[in-house]
Amino acid sequence: MKVKTDPSGVVVIAPKGRLTGGSETDELKQEIERVVTEGITKCVIELSETIYLNSTALGLLVSAHKKFIDRGGKLKLSGVNKNIDNILVITKLSLVFEVFDTEAEALASFK
Numbered sequence: 001m002k003v004k005t006d007p008s009g010v011v012v013i014a015p016k017g018r019l020t021g022g023s024e025t026d027e028l029k030q031e032i033e034r035v036v037t038e039g040i041t042k043c044v045i046e047l048s049e050t051i052y053l054n055s056t057a058l059g060l061l062v063s064a065h066k067k068f069i070d071r072g073g074k075l076k077l078s079g080v081n082k083n084i085d086n087i088l089v090i091t092k093l094s095l096v097f098e099v100f101d102t103e104a105e106a107l108a109s110f111k
Contacts, residue, residue: 001013001028013043014049016050019060020057039071043076044076045064048078050084061075076106078099078102078103079101
């Protein structure tokens, strides 16, 4: 998992592979908790290297979204592949999350 902070202060978290409730999902959860605890209010989850996510990972993203909203912040998604996009549409989470094709577009949306 890659984590970086854009010069504008937006944190980008980029998990890799499959998010299915195992150690990779735990790592993402811990990173989100760290970001929230540090008081950061702008975050992008960059999913271009994530090939699959299940209901556990979806729950984590919804929970993270709520944490950012509750603190006056925003959590946005970028790089979503077709399979993940279909999951977001079917679950109607595409109405909850702002989704961008690229990380650069997501970052620009904060300005």
